[in-house]
Amino acid sequence: EQFALVVVDEAFMDFLVPSQQQSLVSWVKEFENLVILRSLTKFYSLPGLRLGYAIAHPQRLKKWQGWRDPWPVNSLAVAAGIAVLQDTEFQEQTWHWLEASRPKLYQDLTHIPGLKPYPSVANFILVESDYSVSQLQFKLLKNYQILIRDCLSFPSLGDRYFRVAVKTEAQNQRLIQALTTVCLEDHS
Numbered sequence: 001e002q003f004a005l006v007v008v009d010e011a012f013m014d015f016l017v018p019s020q021q022q023s024l025v026s027w028v029k030e031f032e033n034l035v036i037l038r039s040l041t042k043f044y045s046l047p048g049l050r051l052g053y054a055i056a057h058p059q060r061l062k063k064w065q066g067w068r069d070p071w072p073v074n075s076l077a078v079a080a081g082i083a084v085l086q087d088t089e090f091q092e093q094t095w096h097w098l099e100a101s102r103p104k105l106y107q108d109l110t111h112i113p114g115l116k117p118y119p120s121v122a123n124f125i126l127v128e129s130d131y132s133v134s135q136l137q138f139k140l141l142k143n144y145q146i147l148i149r150d151c152l153s154f155p156s157l158g159d160r161y162f163r164v165a166v167k168t169e170a171q172n173q174r175l176i177q178a179l180t181t182v183c184l185e186d187h188s
Contacts, residue, residue, distance in 0.1 A: 001031075003033060004033055005033050005035065006031070006033055006034050006035070007035045007036075007037060008024050008034070008035070008036045008037070009037050010023055010024075010036050010037060010038050011037060011038065011039035011042050011052070012039075012042055012043075012122040012123070013038060014038075014040075014042070014043035014044075014091075015042075015043060015094075015095075015098060015121065015122045015123050016095075016121055017095050020121070023036070024036055025055055028055055028056055028057055029057065031057070032057040032059055032060060033057075033060075034056065034057070035054055035055070035056040035060065036054065036055040036056070037052060037053075037054055037055075038052055038053050038054075038055065039051070039052040040052060040053075040081055040084060040085070042123070043091075043094065043123075044084040044090075046080060046084070049076070049077040049080055049081075050077075051073065051077045051080065051081050098123060098166060101166050101167075101168075101169065101172065102120060102121075102123075102125070102166045104169075104172070105125060105164070105166050105172045105175075105176075106119065106120065106125055108172070108173075108176045109125065109127060109164075109176070109179070111180075112176070112179050112180050112183050113130075113183055113184065114129060114130035114131055114183050115127050115128070115129055115130070115179065115183060116128040116129075123165060123166050124149075124163050124164060124165050124166060125163065125164055125166065126151070126161060126162075126163050127161065127162050127163070127164065128160060128161055129160050129161065129162060130160075131160075131183065132159050132160075133148070133150045133151070133152075133159050133160060133161065133162045134150065134152075134159055136148070136162070136179075136182060136183075137150055137162070139182045140178055140179070140182060143178070143182070144174070144178040146174070146175055146178050148162045148163070148164055149162060149163040149164070149165075150162050151163060
């Protein structure tokens with residue numbers, strides 16, 4: 001009610017089973033200034049296609065129709081989008097895999113001195129670090145060929161936070177072993 005435009009990023013919403021999703025989609029009819037952004041590229045690993053959509057009040061969408069390019073999505077992206085949305089087996093497998101892998105990775109991160117992971121429902125975990133993430137990132141890349149995502153682009157987080165993706169059990173264990181080694185070296 002206080003703003004001309006409110007944009008909510010729900011790009012990672014698909015990582016939750018529908019019964020666990022906490023979306024603002026139902027509010028769109030009530031608030032003409034609310035726009036919700038969704039992405040197909042995160043959940044379905046299609047980053048090169050840059051495929052997503054907006055959910056907004058019909059009046060806002062009608063206005064935007066006149067402003068946008070006549071072909072906002074190429075035919076390859078359309079075909080890929082249709083195919084992935086029909087792949088319910090992939091959706092179920094991903095939800096099942098993530099439900100098991102994410103808590104294990106989170107728990108393993110809690111045991112590393114100087115790291116504080118935050119609970120997550122997406123395919124990544126945010127971690128607060130007692131150490132400079134830039135230095136941690138350098139050591140992991142140089143010695144283990146592992147790249148963690150720093151959070152320097154988020155001004156309120158800075159050089160003490162990083163993000164790790166939930167991957168396969170073997171990849172997660174490799175990350176945990178490398179982080180443990182590097183953090184224990186820095187901790188002593």
